[in-house]
Amino acid sequence: MTAHDQQHGHDHDHGHGHDGHHHDPNLAHHFDSLAQQFDSAKLGIWLFLATEILFFGGLFVAYAILRMRHPEIFSYASHYLDTIMGGINTCVLIVSSLTMALAVRCAQTNNRKGLIACLVLTFLGAVGFLVIKYFEYSHKLHDNLVWGPKFYVPPHTVEGQEEAKLLKTAPAAPGAAIVVNDPAPFAIPDLAKKPAVDASAVKSASAGPSGIARASGAPAPAPAAEPAPGPEEEAHPGTHLEDPNMPANTHLFFAIYYAMTGLHGIHVLAGMGILAWLTWRAVRGDFSSKNFTAVDTGGLYWHIVDLIWIFLFPLFYLIH
Secondary structure (H helix, E strand, O other): OOHHHHHHOOHHHOOOOOOOOOOOOOOOOOOOOHHHHHHHHHHHHHHHHHHHHHHHHHHHHHHHHHHHHOHHHHHHHHHHOOHHHHHHHHHHHHHHHHHHHHHHHHHHOOOHHHHHHHHHHHHHHHHHHHHHHHHHHHHHHHOOOOOOHHHHOOOOOHHHHHHHHHOOOOOOOOOOOOOOOOOOOOOOOOOOOOOHHHHHOOOOHHHHHHHHHHHOOOOOOOOOOOOOOOHHHHOOOOHHHHOOOOOOOOHHHHHHHHHHHHHHHHHHHHHHHHHHHHHHHHHHOOOEOOEOHHHHHHHHHHHHHHHHHHHHHHHHHOOO
8 A cells, every 4th residue: 555545545534524424633624535635735835845946046046147257256265165064964964854754654654653753863953954054154254254345354453443443445565654544434445346355454453553653744663573373363253354365256155155055044944843843743643644744744845955955065065
């Protein structure tokens, strides 16, 4: 007997009471039979997944256009992604798809304990994915690998922040005088015409006082030797700004990266909610060989979430 036959049963399973048969508690009142309910649910979830594909399809088109117009950006910025973490997350989601498929099979064979165990394992896989993504995101934010013009603003100490407010442009060459302008916010140049690294040539905070003194006409003191950078300074946020090979508009890569992986993460959170609901119902004993529609449709949603990541991983992490 196929799973479809198990789900559908015989015609007497529909029982709304009008023909003398017992009404199945798993049958919604607006359906005539479990077979009709199952087919309607499968059609509904496939239509919903089609809208999800269209939604992410627009983002994939945006990715394709940006990569076609700025291939150097994607080749350069992808080196800042952690391939190991991305690979681990890929394996986690693939295993979670397997446990979800096993959960559907357990529901079809009346294996309640196996169903609960597989749903819990799938839920833990989703938790593991988001935990790894949290560490990955936090490391990038710490290094100022963000979207938008803020990507090009170098980090400063308290004194350096005041310096950045006084500086409108960076010196043209090392050792050139620093011109003090009116206290305006740090200006970002036209990133499409000027290399992004030029917007980040503001000296460290230790060079601030001497630069201001020279601009005001006071004699410039002899430059002090800069101390060797300590462990914290070597790993300070924004070190990517010191790379002279960084192409202009690199922030566009991180904009599409956070947009696509962030929205995928939101879908993982939604999947966790579905898995928690399915687990609660499985513990309650709602599912059997005649009623596994919710597990089947929930599994289809989880598989599409995993499939989207299978495309995201090589497009962002493996392009270099």
